[in-house]
Every structure is written in C-alpha cells, then in structure tokens.
Amino acid sequence: MTTLRLVLGDQLTPEISSLADTDRGRDVVLLCEVAAETGYVPHHKKKIAFILSAMRHFAGELRGAGLEVDHVRLDDPANTGSFAGEVARAVARHGARRVVVTEPGEWRVLADMQDWQSALGIPVEIREDTRFFCSRARFARWAEGRRGLRMEFFYREMRREHGILLDAAGEPAGGAWNFDRENRKPLPAGSQPPRRASFAPDAVTREVIDLVARRFASHFGDLEPFGFAVTRADARRAFDAFLADCLPHFGDHQDAMKTGEPFLWHAVISPYLNVGLLDPRDVVRAAAAAYASGRAKINAVEGFVRQILGWREFVRGIYWLRMPGYGDSNALNATRPLPAFYWTGETRMNCVAQAVAETRANAYAHHIQRLMVTGNFALLAGIAPAEVEAWYLAVYADAFDWVELPNTHGMALFADGGYLASKPYAASGKYIDRMSDYCGACAYDVSRSDGDGSCPFNRLYWDFLMRNAETLSRNPRMAMPYRTLARFTPERRARIRAEAQSFLETLA
Numbered sequence: 128m129t130t131l132r133l134v135l136g137d138q139l140t141p142e143i144s145s146l147a148d149t150d151r152g153r154d155v156v157l158l159c160e161v162a163a164e165t166g167y168v169p170h171h172k173k174k175i176a177f178i179l180s181a182m183r184h185f186a187g188e189l190r191g192a193g194l195e196v197d198h199v200r201l202d203d204p205a206n207t208g209s210f211a212g213e214v215a216r217a218v219a220r221h222g223a224r225r226v227v228v229t230e231p232g233e234w235r236v237l238a239d240m241q242d243w244q245s246a247l248g249i250p251v252e253i254r255e256d257t258r259f260f261c262s263r264a265r266f267a268r269w270a271e272g273r274r275g276l277r278m279e280f281f282y283r284e285m286r287r288e289h290g291i292l293l294d295a296a297g298e299p300a301g302g303a304w305n306f307d308r309e310n311r312k313p314l315p316a317g318s319q320p321p322r323r324a325s326f327a328p329d330a331v332t333r334e335v336i337d338l339v340a341r342r343f344a345s346h347f348g349d350l351e352p353f354g355f356a357v358t359r360a361d362a363r364r365a366f367d368a369f370l371a372d373c374l375p376h377f378g379d380h381q382d383a384m385k386t387g388e389p390f391l392w393h394a395v396i397s398p399y400l401n402v403g404l405l406d407p408r409d410v411v412r413a414a415a416a417a418y419a420s421g422r423a424k425i426n427a428v429e430g431f432v433r434q435i436l437g438w439r440e441f442v443r444g445i446y447w448l449r450m451p452g453y454g455d456s457n458a459l460n461a462t463r464p465l466p467a468f469y470w471t472g473e474t475r476m477n478c479v480a481q482a483v484a485e486t487r488a489n490a491y492a493h494h495i496q497r498l499m500v501t502g503n504f505a506l507l508a509g510i511a512p513a514e515v516e517a518w519y520l521a522v523y524a525d526a527f528d529w530v531e532l533p534n535t536h537g538m539a540l541f542a543d544g545g546y547l548a549s550k551p552y553a554a555s556g557k558y559i560d561r562m563s564d565y566c567g568a569c570a571y572d573v574s575r576s577d578g579d580g581s582c583p584f585n586r587l588y589w590d591f592l593m594r595n596a597e598t599l600s601r602n603p604r605m606a607m608p609y610r611t612l613a614r615f616t617p618e619r620r621a622r623i624r625a626e627a628q629s630f631l632e633t634l635a
C-alpha cells in the first residue's frame with residue numbers, strides 16, 4: 128500500500144514526523160510549488176526564490192537518500208495551484224491509499240487540510256510537528272489557569288525543562304535568568320561588524336531565480352544579489368560563522384542600528400530555522416556549548432538562547448492557543464491605511480527609509496528595525512493591524528503566519544490589548560537617536576517635538592499617548608511617560624496634537 132507523504136515548503140527537515148516511517152520501496156514524498164502559497168501575500172521576490180530553491184534542494188537530498196520524490200513545479204502546466212489540488216492529483220498518479228503530513232505552521236493551511244480526508248476518500252493523517260522545544264499541548268498546559276502569559280516565566284521553565292544554561296546546582300548560569308540590561312549598548316564609534324557568509328547561487332537556484340524574475344516581476348524586493356543558503360549544509364556553515372565571528376559580540380549591541388550595516392552581529396538564521404534547514408535544538412545547544420567552553424560571555428549566549436528557546440517558542444504557543452481569531456482584535460482602534468513608503472521607501476524619515484531600503488535589498492531587517500522603526504511608526508500612527516501584518520508577512524524571508532502574527536499584532540502593535548506584551552513598545556525619536564546613527568543624517572530634527580521640521584516620531588509619540596490615554600494611562604508600566612506628558616502646558620499639548628494630525632494627513 129502506497130502512502131503519499133506531503134512535505135510543505137517550511138518542513139525541509141529529514142527528521143520531519145511525516146517521513147518517520149517511510150517505506151522506501153513503496154511510499155512517495157510529494158513536494159509542490161503552488162500559486163496559493165506564492166500568492167497569499169505578495170511575498171518578497173527573494174523570499175519566494177529562497178523557499179522554492181530550498182524545496183528543490185531538499186527534494187534532491189531526499190532522492191540522494193533513496194526516497195522516491197515527486198516534486199511538482201510551479202510552471203508545470205497541469206499544476207492546480209493549491210495543496211489540495213496537488214495532493215488529489217498525486218494520490219491518483221501514484222495510486223496512494225493514505226496521505227501522511229506534518230501539521231502546517233499556519234491555521235489557514237490546517238483548516239484546509241482538515242477537509243482533505245472527506246474530499247479524497249482515503250485516510251489523511253496529520254502528525255504533530257516535533258521540531259520545537261515545546262509542543263502545542265505542553266504550551267496549553269503551561270498557559271492554563273494563568274491570568275497573564277509572560278514570556279519570561281515560560282522561558283525559565285523551558286530552560287529548566289531542557290537543561291539549558293544551568294549551573295551544577297540547577298540554577299541559571301551566570302547567576303541570573305536575564306542579562307538584557309547589558310544588551311542595550313549603543314555602538315561605539317568605529318566598531319566594525321564582520322563580513323557575513325553569502326552563498327553563490329548554483330544551477331538549481333539560478334533556474335529558480337529566472338522563474339521568480341518572470342512570474343513575480345511586480346512583487347516587492349530585489350531578487351539579486353541572492354546569497355541565502357538553500358541547503359542544510361550551507362545553513363550550518365552560516366550558523367558556524369555566526370558562532371565564531373558574531374556570538375561573542377552578539378549581546379552588547381543587540382538593539383543597535385547603523386546605516387549600511389543591516390546584519391551587525393545578528394545571527395540571520397531565522398529563515399533557515401523557519402523552513403527547517405536548521406534545528407532550534409542544535410543551535411541552542413551549540414550556543415550554550417560556546418558559553419561552557421569560554422568562547423562567548425553569558426550576556427551574549429543568554430540573549431541568543433532567549434530569542435530561540437524563549438521568544439520563538441512562546442509566540443508559537445500563543446498563536447496556536449489563540450487561533451483562529453487572534454488577529455481579529457484591534458485594541459487601539461487603529462484604522463489608517465499602510466503608507467505607500469512601506470513599499471517605496473520614499474520618505475524623509477531617514478530611519479524608516481533605511482529600514483525599508485534594507486528590507487527591499489535583503490528580505491531581512493533585524494529585530495530592532497522591525498520593532499522600533501517600522502513597527503513603532505505603525506503603532507504611533509495608528510495603521511490598521513491587518514495591513515501592517517500583511518506587509519511583514521510579505522517582505523521578510525523568515526515570515527510565516529505563526530511567527531509573524533504574534534510579533535506584529537501583539538508585540539509591535541499592541542492590537543491584542545496586552546495579551547502578549549505588558550505594555551506597548553511605543554518610543555519617540557529619542558530612542559532611535561540613542562540606538563542608531565540615523566538622526567544625524569535626517570531631514571527632521573530629533574531634538575524637537577513640535578514646530579516645522581520636528582521629528583515625526585516625537586509628535587506622534589505624544590499624540591499616541593494623548594489619543595489612547597483612556598486605555599493606556601492606567602497601565603503602571605506607562606506611568607512615567609504620562610507623568611511627563613502631564614507637565615506639558617495645555618497649549619503645547621494642543622499644538623502637538625494639531626501638528627501630529629497635519630503630519631498624518633500627509634500620509635498616503
């Protein structure tokens with residue numbers, strides 16, 4: 128009896144549960160490039176090329192290991208354009224009597240998948256995705272009965288449960304769970320981040336690049352130069368280079384931004400983790416080993432581990448706990464359309480222009496650019512959450528709904544009213560000035576909050592606090608800014624509101 132084993136574009140892991148009991152003489156592995164997935168948002172060209180090339184290389188890897196692989200290409204004239212259509216065609220083609228698949232990362236796809244069994248008339252087994260530290264059921268158990276879900280407590284539990292960065296007595300290595308306070312240093316002048324690993328496209332990637340150039344010419348983003356790793360071996364090389372060159376410096380300047388330095392000391396492995404080319408358990412253990420052997424300090428390693436064992440697992444847990452419907456809330460009643468400069472980069476706000484330009488070039492921006500520049504602007508300006516979410520989902524190579532939605536809806540936009548974050552990550556231009564070199568080269572003056580040429584982030588920040596006072600002023604973590612605001616004269620407050628309004632009216 129032939130089993131058809133479907134592997135999705137973000138499941139490129141040989142140990143994926145859908146392949147666990149493959150009968151090599153009989154079963155067929157199906158990978159399919161489908162228009163529904165390349166088109167549910169207008170993905171960055173580089174993101175599409177990365178995923179399709181990684182899928183084609185993965186198919187080759189499985190064939191090399193002796194599996195029978197059926198890989199349906201996007202330009203196959205018979206391609207139906209959807210997972211359901213391609214599974215149905217493949218079942219008929221191979222006479223399969225059963226379908227096995229690992230649960231997808233997105234609610235949208237899972238909902239569709241749940242109809243397949245009745246549509247196909249054969250068993251469809253949907254297996255757990257075991258590539259995470261914390262299963263969906265484990266997270267639900269942790270969340271049960273808690274009033275507020277806070278990453279910090281979840282993360283400590285994960286550290287203990289998986290024995291990561293603990294000393295001999297089972298206490299946190301270095302004497303604390305969290306070294307974030309040491310990780311917010313601005314960049315000293317003249318510091319030089321290392322050159323980053325880049326992988327020249329091989330023939331398979333070149334073919335994909337040509338396909339993407341033809342089919343997705345109108346999509347956002349530069350397709351070339353293309354330097355992503357598209358195989359497990361190259362992804363591991365990129366990660367090893369990070370361990371050697373970047374991890375020792377990773378913590379100190381984790382929140383810094385610098386013109387012309389899109390990667391700084393960041394790992395840039397999120398695309399590889401999220402499609403399955405790297406295993407989160409391997410990277411966490413390798414980072415912990417770098418601390419144990421004295422190659423990196425605790426603030427660097429703990430900061431890195433927190434992102435993967437803590438934050439990444441936490442947002443996935445929240446996503447599955449709250450879907451469907453997590454994205455429906457709009458706690459701050461934000462309704463403004465997404466400004467065109469999110470796509471064009473054409474704005475006099477230098478920080479935003481830099482973040483968008485780097486996003487266009489690399490399908491990547493680091494977390495402070497995403498959170499404190501483009502995310503912060505959308506929060507302060509009251510951009511409709513669904514429009515902001517669709518943008519993040521489209522433009523970043525690592526963006527899949529399970530990770531993008533909680534990060535954007537909950538963390539950046541506070542649209543869930545504080546379910547995921549205890550306060551909005553709202554900041555004025557002062558923060559951006561402290562953490563970057565953007566303001567010096569900007570047309571606006573970061574030292575002023577009102578008057579011609581004053582920094583829009585400043586005006587919008589105070590306007591945001593006034594506009595949302597009813598919801599936010601009761602939040603104890605917002606007490607400081609509201610106290611500062613209370614010292615403004617009524618005239619100054621009125622002027623800032625009027626100037627914020629006239630700035631918002633210029634957005635198109």
Ligand code: DLZ
Nearest residue numbers: 135136137159160161164165231232233
């Ligand atoms: C993101 C993406 C893209 C652009 N293309 C494909 C594809 O052609 N075939 C495929 O299997 N997966 C693709 N993906 C990833 C899927 O969107 C992802 O597997 C689902 O969102 C479920 O998480």
Ligand code: SF4
Nearest residue numbers: 476478556566569582
């Ligand atoms: Fe951004 Fe304001 Fe600084 Fe300009 S002055 S770069 S708009 S924070």
